[in-house]
Amino acid sequence: MNPHVAPVPLNKAYRLLNHGPTVLVSAAHGGVRNAMAAAWSCALDFQPPKVTVVLDKATRTRELVEASGFFVLQVPTAAQAGLTHRLGNRSLHQDPDKLAHAGARLVDIDLPADASVGPGAGPAAGAAPAVAAGPVPLVDGCAAWLVCRVLPEPRNQGIYDLFIGEVVAAWADARVFSDGHWHFESAPPELRTLHYIAGGQFYAIGESIVVPDTPAAG
Amino acid sequence: MNPHVAPVPLNKAYRLLNHGPTVLVSAAHGGVRNAMAAAWSCALDFQPPKVTVVLDKATRTRELVEASGFFVLQVPTAAQAGLTHRLGNRSLHQDPDKLAHAGARLVDIDLPADASVGPGAGPAAGAAPAVAAGPVPLVDGCAAWLVCRVLPEPRNQGIYDLFIGEVVAAWADARVFSDGHWHFESAPPELRTLHYIAGGQFYAIGESIVVPDTPAAG
Numbered sequence: 001m002n003p004h005v006a007p008v009p010l011n012k013a014y015r016l017l018n019h020g021p022t023v024l025v026s027a028a029h030g031g032v033r034n035a036m037a038a039a040w041s042c043a044l045d046f047q048p049p050k051v052t053v054v055l056d057k058a059t060r061t062r063e064l065v066e067a068s069g070f071f072v073l074q075v076p077t078a079a080q081a082g083l084t085h086r087l088g089n090r091s092l093h094q095d096p097d098k099l100a101h102a103g104a105r106l107v108d109i110d111l112p113a114d115a116s117v118g119p120g121a122g123p124a125a126g127a128a129p130a131v132a133a134g135p136v137p138l139v140d141g142c143a144a145w146l147v148c149r150v151l152p153e154p155r156n157q158g159i160y161d162l163f164i165g166e167v168v169a170a171w172a173d174a175r176v177f178s179d180g181h182w183h184f185e186s187a188p189p190e191l192r193t194l195h196y197i198a199g200g201q202f203y204a205i206g207e208s209i210v211v212p213d214t215p216a217a218g
Numbered sequence: 219m220n221p222h223v224a225p226v227p228l229n230k231a232y233r234l235l236n237h238g239p240t241v242l243v244s245a246a247h248g249g250v251r252n253a254m255a256a257a258w259s260c261a262l263d264f265q266p267p268k269v270t271v272v273l274d275k276a277t278r279t280r281e282l283v284e285a286s287g288f289f290v291l292q293v294p295t296a297a298q299a300g301l302t303h304r305l306g307n308r309s310l311h312q313d314p315d316k317l318a319h320a321g322a323r324l325v326d327i328d329l330p331a332d333a334s335v336g337p338g339a340g341p342a343a344g345a346a347p348a349v350a351a352g353p354v355p356l357v358d359g360c361a362a363w364l365v366c367r368v369l370p371e372p373r374n375q376g377i378y379d380l381f382i383g384e385v386v387a388a389w390a391d392a393r394v395f396s397d398g399h400w401h402f403e404s405a406p407p408e409l410r411t412l413h414y415i416a417g418g419q420f421y422a423i424g425e426s427i428v429v430p431d432t433p434a435a436g
Contacts, residue, residue, distance in 0.1 A: 018257050019413035019421055020238010039236050042260035044272060044378055052270060052380070054262060078427060085429040156374065160262060162270070164378065182415060195237035195413075195423060197400060200431050203237055205413060206424025209296060211303040213418050 001107055001140060008144070008170040012180040014043040016075060016144040016172060017051060019182070019205060021193035023073045024087060025053055026106065026137045027064035033106050033137045035099065036061040037088030039196040041073055049167040051148055056161055060092035066157075068134070069150045070111070071165060074142040077176075078204045079190035083141075085200055108135040111147065111168065143191055144172040184208070219325055219358060226362070226388040230398040232261040234293055234362040234390060235269060237400070237423060239411035241291045242305060243271055244324065244355045245282035251324050251355040253317065254279040255306030257414040259291055267385040269366055274379055278310035284375075286352070287368045288329070289383060292360040295394075296422045297408035301359075303418055326353040329365065329386065361409055362390040402426070 008016065017023070020042075026035035040054035051073060055062040065071045076084045086102035095101060111134070138145050148165030156162040172178070176187040184192050185208050192204040226234065235241070238260070244253035258272035269291060273280040283289045294302045304320035313319060329352070356363050366383025374380040390396070394405040402410050403426050410422040 015415055018415050020240075020257075020260075022238070039238075040261050042238075042270065042272075043258050044380065050378070052260065054260075081427045081429050089431075153373075155371075160268070160382065162262065180416070181419070182421070184421065192424065194427070197233055197236055198398070200429040201399070202427040202429070203400070203402065204424040204427055206410065206422040209299045209412070209420040209422055211299050211418040211420070213307075 001138070002173065004173045004175050005171050006174040006178065008172050008177070009180070010049055010167060010170065011047045013049040013146055013167045013170040014046055015180060015182070016146060016170060016177065017041065017043045017073070019193065020195060021075045021205070022084060022196040022202065023053070024076050024084060024139050024142065025055065025061055025065075026072045026074065026139055027061055027068055027070060028108075028135065028137045029064045029067040032064060033099070034061045034064055034092045035087050035104055035106065035137070035139050037084045037196070044164060050151070051146065051165050051167060053163050053165065054161050055163055058091070058093075065150060065163065070136055071148050071150065071163070072136050072138055073146045073148060074139050075144040076139070076194055077141070077143050077190060078192045078194060080141060081194055081202050084194055084196075084202075105140040106137040107140050108137055110135050142173075143176050143193060144170070146170045219356070220391065222391045222393050223389050224392040224396070226390050226395070227398070228267055228385060228388065229265045231267040231364055231385045231388040232264055233398060233400070234364060234388060234395065235259065235261045235291070237411070238413060239293050239423070240302060240414040240420065241271070242294050242302060242357050242360065243273065243279055243283075244290045244292065244357055245279055245286055245288060246326070246353065246355045247282045247285040250282060251317070252279045252282055252310045253305050253322055253324065253355070253357050255302045255414070262382060268369070269364065269383050269385060271381050271383065272379050273381055276309070276311075283368060283381065288354055289366050289368065289381070290354050290356055291364045291366060292357050293362040294357070294412055295359070295361050295408060296410045296412060298359060299412055299420050302412055302414075302420075323358040324355040325358050326355055328353050360391075361394050361411060362388070364388045
């Protein structure tokens with residue numbers, strides 16, 4: 001990881017996803033690591049922070065998420081558009097060297113000791129997975145990372161391919177996200193986030209628009 | 219509605235949300251109409267197209283969605299940043315003239331006759347709501363609109379404030395979305411989509427990045 005990576009307070013973690021970037025989803029289990037691209041990921045709650053992500057049944061990453069009970073959402077940059085598209089277009093099922101061929105470098109990190117029994121555990125938030133927390137793989141070079149513990153929801157996962165996770169740790173590249181805010185306007189343009197459409201076409205995030213907190217007349 | 223509005227084929231409707239724009243959510247029931255802003259909305263499936271949206275229990279819009287079984291997601295433009303922020307910051311509960319004060323103009327449209335028993339109805343997708351399809355309110359001036367039928371999921375709605383909808387009709391402003399693609403680069407900049415962070419700060423969507431569909435070496 002680069003020297004600019006800094007922790008993000010959990011109560012600000014939703015802001016890493018609030019503007020709708022395409023993400024990379026990574027997971028590991030039994031010595032196998034993988035990462036894929038996902039345009040369908042979204043914040044779900046502020047505190048404890050929760051997220052949703054859609055993981056097709058055909059993906060190897062989903063198997064690793066289900067087996068380990070954890071996934072990482074990371075926010076790739078404009079410089080990683082090619083990497084993101086390659087991670088989204090090939091499966092580890094077909095290409096055992098997918099990560100190397102895509103040009104992805106994964107870094108293992110150890111989870112906080114209490115990540116498997118995080119603050120959202122309990123009947124209201126879904127039962128904690130009965131797995132030991134192990135290292136999780138982060139894709140190097142991204143703008144932000146959110147490590148998530150699966151809150152098992154079998155009906156959502158089975159019918160809609162929809163997974164809910166509670167964020168247990170988050171980091172960002174402080175050149176582009178600090179003090180709870182993105183700073184795209186002052187950061188190098190290659191650190192802008194990616195927003196996928198289809199057919200290899202993305203948009204980078206653009207210009208800042210600030211609306212004063214003054215009520216309309218009337 | 220303006221003369222540029224054109225229907226979007228349902229199998230392309232996911233592309234209206236794929237890049238993660240902030241949306242406006244509108245609904246009507248019993249003569250009451252309302253609209254709110256939501257950053258937490260996401261595509262969920264291609265065909266039939268489905269979406270997710272998070273609707274807080276405190277919102278009047280949620281009550282109208284639950285009562286009517288329908289909601290509209292619309293994609294506001296950079297020109298509507300102030301409108302979007304105002305619709306997200308005040309509640310119809312507190313301000314009976316919220317829509318007028320926010321500067322929102324709603325247009326009622328009649329749903330297709332079969333919208334309440336759309337192609338996703340059935341046990342696998344959730345039971346169709348037992349309500350008659352009525353007019354739904356669209357916020358004028360947006361870049362795109364998706365009319366959605368609620369697929370009732372009581373556990374998601376109760377625990378996570380998470381609603382799943384099936385898209386039954388979609389339109390877009392053809393100046394900025396046509397032939398299944400956004401055309402921000404050739405459209406007026408005030409038609410760019412909005413991506414909310416916090417505290418009145420949005421980003422407009424930015425520049426197009428196209429990745430050729432060629433595999434990486436190796």
